[in-house]
Amino acid sequence: xxxxxSSTEYNYSFPTVTLAYFLRYPNPYSxxxxxxxxxxxxxxxxTNRLHTVRLHLKRSKVPAGILAFLxxxxxxxxGKNSSFVLEKTTVDVKEGWMKxxxxxxxxxxxxxxxxxxxxxxxxVAEIGARDKATACKTTVTFVxxxxxxxxxxxxxxxxxxxxxxxxxxxxxxxxxxxxxxxNASVQSTIELLGQKRSAQSVTNGAEGMRVVLSRLREGGIxxxxxxxxxxxxxxxxxxxxxxDVWRQGQSESSKKDSD
Amino acid sequence: xxxxxxxxxxxxxxRYDTCFLKWYSEKYLRGNSAQDECAGLFKQYRSCxxxxxxxxxxxxxxxxxxxxxxxTDAEHLKR
Numbered sequence: 452x453x454x455x456x457s458s459t460e461y462n463y464s465f466p467t468v469t470l471a472y473f474l475r476y477p478n479p480y481s482x483x484x485x486x487x488x489x490x491x492x493x494x495x496x497x498t499n500r501l502h503t504v505r506l507h508l509k510r511s512k513v514p515a516g517i518l519a520f521l522x523x524x525x526x527x528x529x530g531k532n533s534s535f536v537l538e539k540t541t542v543d544v545k546e547g548w549m550k551x552x553x554x555x556x557x558x559x560x561x562x563x564x565x566x567x568x569x570x571x572x573x574x575v576a577e578i579g580a581r582d583k584a585t586a587c588k589t590t591v592t593f594v595x596x597x598x599x600x601x602x603x604x605x606x607x608x609x610x611x612x613x614x615x616x617x618x619x620x621x622x623x624x625x626x627x628x629x630x631x632x633x634n635a636s637v638q639s640t641i642e643l644l645g646q647k648r649s650a651q652s653v654t655n656g657a658e659g660m661r662v663v664l665s666r667l668r669e670g671g672i673x674x675x676x677x678x679x680x681x682x683x684x685x686x687x688x689x690x691x692x693x694x695d696v697w698r699q700g701q702s703e704s705s706k707k708d709s710d
Numbered sequence: 711x712x713x714x715x716x717x718x719x720x721x722x723x724x725r726y727d728t729c730f731l732k733w734y735s736e737k738y739l740r741g742n743s744a745q746d747e748c749a750g751l752f753k754q755y756r757s758c759x760x761x762x763x764x765x766x767x768x769x770x771x772x773x774x775x776x777x778x779x780x781x782t783d784a785e786h787l788k789r
Contacts, residue, residue: 466739476712487712488759494746508715537775544739556775672731
């Protein structure tokens with residue numbers, strides 16, 4: 452298991468930061484995020500905390516170092532793939548904190564990545580705190596379980612063989628591929644690669660938040676939505692794919708975008 | 711607004727998102743939120759989305775991921 456952690460601060464009020472969090476895709480730093488859906492959302496009547504579960508679909512590329520260890524039919528050419536991320540968020544506006552947790556849903560047999568964030572309102576947290584400041588601490592945990600399932604299966608087979616010494620031609624062949632790998636070192640290589648990558652992805656996440664926050668300051672929610680439209684046009688090309696979605700309220704900004 | 715995984719749900723998602731953002735920024739964040747006012751729209755959006763998730767065959771995977779979340783949380787806390 453490896454852990455990466457970092458802290459940052461936003462010079463915006465806590466409520467604004469939480470709003471930006473829900474509005475953060477798409478932004479210029481999130482071109483790999485293809486869709487975002489809300490799976491569940493409820494307001495706890497006792498605590499007044501808002502719980503949200505979202506599903507993001509992200510385009511991803513498996514790093515070459517990991518790709519080398521995977522059977523070819525697991526990924527597309529060049530390691531291109533898309534993967535789902537499950538995100539849970541709890542906001543407590545009264546106590547001034549927001550907790551988030553995002554985890555990958557596929558590849559968990561190879562590398563399980565869990566990103567946790569704690570946002571805290573600094574205007575109430577400490578003496579001497581400034582008016583508009585929100586702290587954010589990010590922790591990313593990687594656990595590679597690579598080979599664990601295979602070891603478990605092998606053990607089960609061994610036990611089965613003790614009871615029944617039948618031939619096991621096909622199992623020896625299947626073990627061949629994995630037997631060449633030293634699972635422990637593969638696990639740690641995978642974890643290291645994950646750690647290296649997430650430093651970049653946490654930085655990009657914060658940059659994306661800053662873009663959304665500045666759009667909020669300039670033009671409110673409207674400003675963020677206009678910005679998103681612009682990002683999407685740049686990303687997809689103005690080919691009509693999103694025209695249905697954005698039919699409403701497209702006046703001046705659409706002319707500017709389609710130039 | 712962010713796009714839905716299922717293009718056929720984009721329209722209802724946009725209506726729900728718009729409702730949520732208004733409620734969240736004008737009511738919840740200001741401390742006057744007795745209830746979520748967008749429940750009706752959310753129900754419509756969810757029923758569209760659930761159908762799509764089922765058709766794509768990923769409803770099962772999501773269910774499992776949501777269930778295991780609680781287990782692994784406990785595991786991480788112990789370490």
